[in-house]
Amino acid sequence: MNQITPQGGTDALYERVRHLVPAMEWETFLADIRAIETLKRERNAVILAHNYQTPEIFHCVADIRGDSLALAREAQETDADVIVMAGVHFMAETAKMLNPHGTVLIPDRKAGCSLADSITGADVRALRARHPGVPVVTYVNTSAEVKAESDICCTSGNAKRVVESLGTDSVIMIPDEFLARNIGAETGIRMITWPGHCEVHERFTPEEIDRMRADNPGLVVLAHPECPPEVVAASDFSGSTAMMADFVRGHASDPILLVTECSMSDNLAIQYPRTAFVRPCNMCPHMKRITLSNIRHALETMTHEVTLDPELASRGRRAVERMLAI
Numbered sequence: 001m002n003q004i005t006p007q008g009g010t011d012a013l014y015e016r017v018r019h020l021v022p023a024m025e026w027e028t029f030l031a032d033i034r035a036i037e038t039l040k041r042e043r044n045a046v047i048l049a050h051n052y053q054t055p056e057i058f059h060c061v062a063d064i065r066g067d068s069l070a071l072a073r074e075a076q077e078t079d080a081d082v083i084v085m086a087g088v089h090f091m092a093e094t095a096k097m098l099n100p101h102g103t104v105l106i107p108d109r110k111a112g113c114s115l116a117d118s119i120t121g122a123d124v125r126a127l128r129a130r131h132p133g134v135p136v137v138t139y140v141n142t143s144a145e146v147k148a149e150s151d152i153c154c155t156s157g158n159a160k161r162v163v164e165s166l167g168t169d170s171v172i173m174i175p176d177e178f179l180a181r182n183i184g185a186e187t188g189i190r191m192i193t194w195p196g197h198c199e200v201h202e203r204f205t206p207e208e209i210d211r212m213r214a215d216n217p218g219l220v221v222l223a224h225p226e227c228p229p230e231v232v233a234a235s236d237f238s239g240s241t242a243m244m245a246d247f248v249r250g251h252a253s254d255p256i257l258l259v260t261e262c263s264m265s266d267n268l269a270i271q272y273p274r275t276a277f278v279r280p281c282n283m284c285p286h287m288k289r290i291t292l293s294n295i296r297h298a299l300e301t302m303t304h305e306v307t308l309d310p311e312l313a314s315r316g317r318r319a320v321e322r323m324l325a326i
């Protein structure tokens, strides 16, 4: 648990975020942070926070932090009675799938995802009918219904390994078209794609990267694989949020350009204060629906609980567990 002192703005917790959170703003966060810590103890609850959450959530109230894969693993392992997902709805569904006896709460039901919303279970069945015998690899950024129609899931961190593990010449890889094309280019496996895009990462362009390189000599460019292939090609390294964090750890003094969601850069800048970050900022509006105040409200009222049809959850779990076994 975090240590909170009554002095508020000068406490140890504030030290973590002080170069990103102004003192005046911190004062407005303190009541919620204190209430959340008390409620977590009373409810035996943990808060899982995705890397794209704002620093006051990620660094000040989260118990478990990471990308989709890390959060899925931790949801399975935790012995807490209540999981609050400081992320988007598909992440809460995945947590519920992997921890069916726990209570999973999402502070705002409308925290969606352009990728998850791009495809339905019926779309997956139609793809299978058009390409009989071709395995379906589904990005975790999908609903439980879509996972239930899939052979195996993947994240941006393990997509290459998952696809190669199947030993086939072709794969139906859904719903992120750019991730599928990027993995197809890396592996030489024919990708049957779906036109789903992350509304944050699809907006980056190679011209933007060229401009930043011109303005920042020696810049090292890291791009998330949900970016268009021409953006990945213009970068020095492409990897999941966890892989980007690992890369930054090993290159502490380089100027680094993070081609991903704004808060990921903020959170890494807090962890690596000696690194010079260049941060083009595209924000995920869905992640930003989660706030300290609605996390507190979720724990006070035990809402909004995520429930899943047991049969659908069991089929979806099979696809997620196949991935976790790799």
Ligand code: SF4
Binding pocket: 052, 088, 112, 113, 114, 115, 116, 141, 198, 199, 200, 201, 261, 284, 285, 286, 287
């Ligand atoms: S950043 Fe993109 S993939 Fe992640 S939740 Fe937002 S819209 Fe979905």
